[in-house]
């Protein structure tokens with residue numbers, strides 16, 4: 001258990017996942033975690049379910065919490081930075097998880113605070129996330145340790161340079177949605193072929209989980225593991241031929257490249 005108070009602005013999908021993980025892992029006790037959430041019923045539900053403190057303004061939070069996570073959408077971020085600007089001093093560490101928004105823009109808005117940018121993902125909800133972070137100019141090695149401790153509560157943590165964060169967003173930030181898209185399609189294929197939807201869902205989900213675990217644990221190349229499934233003249237070869245003809249690999253790459261490009265646009269304030 002560490003002795004700092006953590007403030008979170010925005011208790012949505014990611015904010016709630018982070019708070020839950022930090023409490024579950026015993027890094028910070030619930031009474032040392034504060035939340036500002038404009039959606040009052042949501043804020044109150046998180047307060048009563050998790051035992052955290054609700055603040056009515058970012059100013060009151062900043063007066064009590066020197067480590068603050070910004071878990072609002074990029075479009076909401078600058079209004080919050082403006083509100084925070086006069087409240088923060090060099091003792092504050094601000095951690096932004098907003099997609100696209102560069103450190104320099106936040107450092108301009110908050111000239112005193114130390115800032116870190118992190119890109120987590122939604123499996124953080126069950127402690128199976130992966131996050132990549134980069135330090136702002138004023139942030140220290142101690143700040144890096146703090147970020148690793150917080151995000152380590154919800155999964156793996158990597159440090160990268162800021163120029164890699166759009167790519168990280170495209171691969172792991174948005175990545176869970178690509179995987180669900182694929183699983184959903186595989187379930188529908190099973191249903192088309194006559195499986196009950198419930199069975200198709202178990203088969204598709206366990207297949208993705210098992211294949212990912214095997215890839216991770218074996219250390220083998222994905223192609224090697226693909227070859228292991230693909231018998232000469234067999235069923236898998238027939239399926240993979242269809243993927244090849246449709247340009248599936250190129251499509252996945254194009255989709256991720258579009259996500260990275262959108263992250264860069266968000267960084268430039270393009271709606």
Ligand SMILES: NC(=O)C1=CN([C@@H]2O[C@H](COP(=O)(O)OP(=O)(O)OC[C@H]3O[C@@H](n4cnc5c(N)ncnc54)[C@H](O)[C@@H]3O)[C@@H](O)[C@H]2O)C=CC1
Pocket residue numbers: 009010011012013014015036037038039042070071072073074076080097098099119120121122173174
């Ligand atoms: N959802 C995802 O997969 C990921 C999201 N992110 C980033 O995390 C951030 C949050 O995203 P989500 O949690 O998905 O969004 P969300 O919409 O689920 O949560 C945002 C929360 O902020 C609250 N909020 C809005 N304005 C506020 C204000 N002025 N003061 C206090 N609370 C306010 C909303 O009521 C909502 O509960 C975004 O910047 C996004 O780019 C990063 C990685 C993954």
Ligand SMILES: O=C(O)[C@@H]1CCC=N1
Pocket residue numbers: 099169173174
């Ligand atoms: O779609 C988005 O903008 C956010 C960032 C990464 C995942 N979701």
